[in-house]
Amino acid sequence: MEKPQTLFEKIWNEHLVAQQPDSPAVLYIDLQLVHEVTSPQAFTGLRERGLKVRRPDRTVATVDHSLPTLSADGTVEGRLALADDLARKQIAQLEENAREFGIESFGAASDRNGIVHVIGPELGLTQPGMTIVCGDSHTSTHGAFGALAFGIGTSEVEHVLATQCLLQRQPMTCEVRVEGSLKKGVTAKDIILALIAKIGVAGGVGYVLEYTGPVIRALSMEERMTVCNMSIEAGARAGLIAPDETTFEYLAGRKYAPKGADWDAAVARWRKLPSDEGAKYDRTVTLDVSDLEPMITYGTNPGMGMPITASLPTLESASDGGLKKALAYMDLPAGQPLLGHKVDVVFIGSCTNSRLSDLREAARVMRGRKVAEGVRVLVVPGSQQIKRDAEAEGLDKVFTDAGAEWREAGCSMCIAMNGDMIQPGQYAVSTSNRNFEGRQGKGGRTMLASPLTAAAAAVTGVVTDVRTLLDD
C-alpha cells in the first residue's frame, strides 16, 4: 500500500515540476490573482524583458485596496474622483496592464469587483486541489477550499506571470484539531483569534496549518474562510481545510466552477484530496472550543487577544517589553477588564469578515437598535455581489436605520489606503485581521473581534459581551 499522505502532500506532489537537492522546489501554479497594489512593478518587469503572461487564462485581476468606498455622485467616476493620485494611478495601471496582457480583470467599473480573497471563491475561481498565489498575505483565505494558497512578493508575482511556476521551499505540516462545540455568540473569528493567542504570531512559522476536527467540519464555507484567512497572522505559510460536501455545495453553479460532466469528474477528484487515514503531520495542536468566549484583541499584534470578559494581562506576566509597549500605544490599563471601554469607531468588513453571513450576523445585533451616540460605524461588503445580495434581503436598511454607513465594496478601513481611516487616539472595534500600530490610520487603536462583537460595540458604544444582547 502507498504511504498515507496529508492533503498538503497530495497537492504539493501533484504540482511539483522539479526538485533539486538543497534547493527550492519548482511548483506549478494553477491560479494567480492580481490586485492593484502589488502588481504594477511585476508588469513593468515583463514589459522591460519583452515577456508575455504565460497563462492569461489562469490569471485574474481585481481592484480592492485603493478604490474609495464612497462616491462623490453615486457613479464609478465619482468613486475614482475621491481617490488620491497614487490610488487613481494604481487602479488605471491595473486596468491597462490587464488589457495589454490579455488578463480578465474586474476593474473599477466592473459590477463583479471586490476584495481579491472574496471574489476568487465567490466566482468559483478558487477550487479544491489547486495551487493559488497572489501578491497578498491573506491569500491563505483560499485554503478553506482545500487549495494550497499563499501570498508572494512582487518579484514572485512577475515570475509566476512569466512562467506559471514558483520557487518554494517545502513547508512542514501542522494539524490544528478543533474539538468541542461552539457556544452561543462564539464564531469562527473567535476560534482563529483564540488559536493565535495560544500559539502566538510566530507559532505557525514554517508550517502549513491544516484545520481538522468536528468544529471545522460543521463550519460553513464563509466561516472556514475566516479561519484560513488569519492563518498568516500566526506566521503560517498557508491554512488548509479538506474539501467536503459543504465545499462542493458552495461551488456548484458558480461562474468559473466546472459544469456538467466536468463537474462530476472534478468532484470525484476532489473527494480524494482529504488526508489519508494514518497520514503524519510534523506537529499537532489541539484547541478545545467548548468553553471559548467571544474574543477581542487588546494589543498591537493579532496574538494579543483574550476572552471578552477577561482582564488585560499584567505587566509582570509579560516575557518581554512587547506588552508594555503595546499597552502604552493602546493606552489600556494592564490587569483591568476591557468590557465597558469606550469605542469610537466600528468597522465591519475586510477579507476576514465581509461576506453575506458576516453581514447577517452584524444585522442580527443591530436590527431595531441604534448606533450609540458619538460612534461611527462603517459596514463594507467584500464584493459588489455581496452588496447586491445584502440589499436584496434588506440588510443595508438594517444598518442605515441604525445609523451606520453602508459603503461600496473594497478593503476600506482594514488598511486605510482609500480614504477610510480612524483618527489618532481613536479606538476601533474591527472585524479585520491586523491591529498593528497605525494600521487603520495614524495613531489609531484597533481591537479585532467578530462581526457579532463589533455590532455589539456599535450599539452600546463600549466593548461589550455580545451574548448579553442575543435572545436565544
Ligand SMILES: CC(C)[C@H](C(=O)O)[C@@H](O)C(=O)O
Ligand atoms: C497591500 C498588500 C500587500 C497587503 C498584504 O499583503 O496583505 C494588504 O492586503 C494587507 O492586508 O496588509
Ligand code: SF4
Ligand atoms: S481586506 Fe485588508 S487584509 Fe484583506 S486584502 Fe484588503 S487590506 Fe489586505
